[in-house]
Amino acid sequence: MSSSSSSSSSPVSLPGDPPGGRRAVAVWGIGVAVYFVAVIFRTSLGVAGLDAADRFHVGASALSTFSILQLLVYAGMQIPVGLLVDQLGTKKVLAIGAVLFTAGQLGFAFSPSYGTALASRALLGCGDAMTFISVLRLGTRWFPARRGPLVAQLAALAGMAGNLVSTLVLARLLHGVGWTAAFAGSALAGAVVLVLLVLFLKDHPEGHEPEPLPHRGAAYVRRQITAAWREPGTRLGLWVHFTTQFPAMVFLLLWGLPFLVEAQGLSRADAGELLTLVVVSNMAVGLVYGQIIARHHAARLPLALGTVAATAGVWAVTLAYPGGRAPMWLLVVLCLVLGACGPASMIGFDFARPANPAERQGTASGITNMGGFVASMTTLFAIGVLLDATGDDYRIAFSAVFVLQALGVSQILRLRKRAARRERERLVASRVETVHVPA
Numbered sequence: 511m512s513s514s515s516s517s518s519s520s521p522v523s524l525p526g527d528p529p530g531g532r533r534a535v536a537v538w539g540i541g542v543a544v545y546f547v548a549v550i551f552r553t554s555l556g557v558a559g560l561d562a563a564d565r566f567h568v569g570a571s572a573l574s575t576f577s578i579l580q581l582l583v584y585a586g587m588q589i590p591v592g593l594l595v596d597q598l599g600t601k602k603v604l605a606i607g608a609v610l611f612t613a614g615q616l617g618f619a620f621s622p623s624y625g626t627a628l629a630s631r632a633l634l635g636c637g638d639a640m641t642f643i644s645v646l647r648l649g650t651r652w653f654p655a656r657r658g659p660l661v662a663q664l665a666a667l668a669g670m671a672g673n674l675v676s677t678l679v680l681a682r683l684l685h686g687v688g689w690t691a692a693f694a695g696s697a698l699a700g701a702v703v704l705v706l707l708v709l710f711l712k713d714h715p716e717g718h719e720p721e722p723l724p725h726r727g728a729a730y731v732r733r734q735i736t737a738a739w740r741e742p743g744t745r746l747g748l749w750v751h752f753t754t755q756f757p758a759m760v761f762l763l764l765w766g767l768p769f770l771v772e773a774q775g776l777s778r779a780d781a782g783e784l785l786t787l788v789v790v791s792n793m794a795v796g797l798v799y800g801q802i803i804a805r806h807h808a809a810r811l812p813l814a815l816g817t818v819a820a821t822a823g824v825w826a827v828t829l830a831y832p833g834g835r836a837p838m839w840l841l842v843v844l845c846l847v848l849g850a851c852g853p854a855s856m857i858g859f860d861f862a863r864p865a866n867p868a869e870r871q872g873t874a875s876g877i878t879n880m881g882g883f884v885a886s887m888t889t890l891f892a893i894g895v896l897l898d899a900t901g902d903d904y905r906i907a908f909s910a911v912f913v914l915q916a917l918g919v920s921q922i923l924r925l926r927k928r929a930a931r932r933e934r935e936r937l938v939a940s941r942v943e944t945v946h947v948p949a
Contacts, residue, residue: 528651528652528653528654528714528715529654529715530652530653530654530657533715534652534653534715536710537648537652537710537711537712538645538648538649538652538653538661540703540706540707540710540711541600541604541644541645541648541707541711542645542664542665542668543668543703543706544604544607544608544641544644544645544703544704544707545641545642545644545645545665545668545669545672546668546669546671546672546703547608547611547672547699547700547702547703548607548608548611548637548638548641548642548669548672549638549669549670549672549673549676550672550673550675550676550680550696550699551611551612551614551615551634551638551696551697551700552580552611552634552635552638552672552763553672553673553676553677553762553763554615554618554676554680554693554696555576555577555580555631555763555764556676556677556762556763556764556766556767556785557676557677557680557681557684557767557782557785558680558681558684558689559573559764559765559767559768560767560768560771560778561684561689562576562627565689566623566624566627567624568624569898570768570894570897570898570902571894571895571897571898572624573764573894574764574765574890574891574893574894575628575894576627576628576631576764577631577763577764577887577890578887578890578891578894579628579631579632579635580631580632580634580635580638581635581763581883581884581886581887581890582635582887583632583635583636583639584635584636584638584639584883585639585880585883585884585887587635587636587639587640588639588643588876588877588879588880588883589735589873589876589877589880590876591603591639591640591643591644591872591876592643592872592873592874592875592876592877593731593734593735593872593873593876594640594872595643595644595647595872595876596647596734596869596870596871596872596873599713600644600645600647600648600651600711600713601707601711601712601713603640603644604640604641604644604645604707604711605704605707605708606637606640607637607638607639607640607641607644608637608641608700608703608704608707609637609704610633610634610636610637610640611633611634611636611637611638611641611700612637612697612700612701612704613633613637614630614631614632614633614634614635614636614637615630615634615693615696615697615700616630616693616694616697617629617630617633618630618631618634618693619689619690619691619692619693619694619697620690620694642665642669642879643872643875643876643879645665646662646665646859646871646875647871647872647875648713649661649662649665650863650868650871651713651714651715652714652715655863655864656804657804658860658863659800659803659804659807659856659860660800660801660803660804662800662856662859662860663796663797663799663800663803663853663856664796664797664800666796666852666853666855666856667792667793667796667797669852670789670792670793670796670852671789671793673762673789673792674786674789674790674793677762677782677785677786677789678782678786680692680696681782683695683696734870734873735873735877737866737870738862738866738870738873738874738877739877741862741865741866741874741932742865742925742928742929742931742932743861743862743864743865743866743929743932743933744861744862744865744866744874744877744878745921745925745929746858746861746862746922746925746926746929747858747859747860747861747862747865747874747877747878747881748858748862748877748878748880748881749858749881749918749921749922749925750811750814750854750855750857750858750861750881750918750922751855751858751859751878751879751880751881751882752858752881752882752884752885752914752918752921753814753818753881753885753914753915753917753918753919753921753922754814754817754818754821754851754854754855754857754858754882754918755851755852755854755855755881755882755883755885755886756851756882756885756886756888756889756911756914757821757825757848757851757889757911757915758788758792758848758849758851758852759851759882759883759886760886760889760890760893760911761785761788761848762785762788762789763886763890764890765890765893765908766781766784766785766788767781767782767785769904769908770784770785770841772902772904773834773835773902773904774835774836774841775835776841784841784842784845785845787842787845787846787849788845788846788848788849789849790849791845791846791847791848791849791850792849792850792851792852792853793849794849795849795850795852795853796852796853796856798853799813799850799853799854799856799857800853800856803857803860807860810857810860810861811857811922811926813854813857814854814857814858814922815919815922817850817851817853817854818854818915818918818919820847820850821847821848821850821851821911821915822911822912822915824840824843824844824847825844825908825911825912826912827840828840828841828844829904829905829908829909830905834905855881855882858878858881858882859875859878859879861878861929861933862874862875862877862878863875864933864936864937865929865932865933865936885914885918888914889910889911889914892907892910893907893908893910896910
């Protein structure tokens with residue numbers, strides 16, 4: 511009885527867990543700061559979408575290509591980055607990432623043409639791809655396993671704070687000092703965090719060095735990917751991330767502002783406030799979800815599926831509202847619900863994490879993190895194509911959301927029992943091992 515309730519209520523404490531503490535918070539905070547800046551750069555196009563269309567003289571499909579290419583690079587890099595983090599450690603991968611996303615943001619500032627701007631966003635996406643998995647790995651190396659869900663949600667919270675800075679600060683800079691000065695000025699933040707991580711970041715606390723890895727050739731890569739993918743928890747994590755993250759990502763990254771301004775008739779100022787509301791809601795819900803899951807591990811799937819159902823329901827009501835323009839109260843509700851998508855997507859890592867040993871955490875996180883970004887990329891493209899094909903009919907274009915949600919939910923329901931059974935088996939095995947460890 512006690513074994514059952516414990517496994518469903520909270521994550522188990524494992525032998526050899528890192529101690530956490532103030533030093534862990536300080537080191538982890540540097541990694542989070544790098545991720546914070548990466549998100550500012552990633553989401554900067556969300557407040558500059560209409561300006562980019564004017565600057566480069568492009569339509570909806572071409573505009574969506576900016577974000578699609580950025581996400582394509584990001585998603586494609588997830589497994590290689592996971593492998594790199596497992597092999598090279600957090601510090602080296604984060605440093606490479608900071609150099610790349612800063613160069614991408616700077617290049618975007620001075621891009622004279624659509625082609626060079628695309629190349630800059632691709633470079634930015636490559637650097638951005640190296641941040642979040644590194645921060646997740648940093649958290650597992652510096653904090654006890656029972657703190658994993660909360661630490662991951664707090665990292666995501668910092669990312670949303672970066673989104674908030676992009677929405678509030680960069681948007682004002684863009685319309686105050688102009689395109690080049692706004693984007694070039696923001697690139698300075700990348701240089702600052704790069705210096706901090708080079709000087710102060712450490713991969714792990716003393717006495718908690720990872721086990722030496724075997725030969726790191728092609729065979730090692732295949733073994734890492736195959737072993738992580740075979741775990742039902744890894745695949746379930748990917749589909750949870752796929753199904754929950756993309757509605758808010760698509761809204762914040764590109765199509766939210768045009769939808770609110772062109773389809774709903776709001777001013778840019780009012781639309782910007784609603785985008786800010788999504789971010790604030792995300793931050794608040796993230797704290798709640800993290801606390802709930804840390805205390806009640808069995809709440810993971812109900813929270814994820816509940817978020818998907820709420821998102822689908824509110825989107826359906828908004829798009830079907832008579833007259834085509836929803837009242838402000840409904841748009842506020844939509845943005846509040848979209849705010850839950852980011853925290854719900856983090857639950858995917860809470861399925862992948864206990865399914866894989868420490869030396870495979872980067873690879874498993876990379877596989878999981880691909881989910882939401884593949885879904886976001888697909889939806890960004892679909893909305894752009896549908897807008898051009900239908901003469902900017904946002905009702906039809908945003909209906910693409912429901913197709914991907916249905917696909918994701920079907921896969922979650924298919925995998926949930928196998929993942930739960932395998933997680934129970936690993937938990938029992940870890941307890942047996944703990945009992946037999948000599949005092």
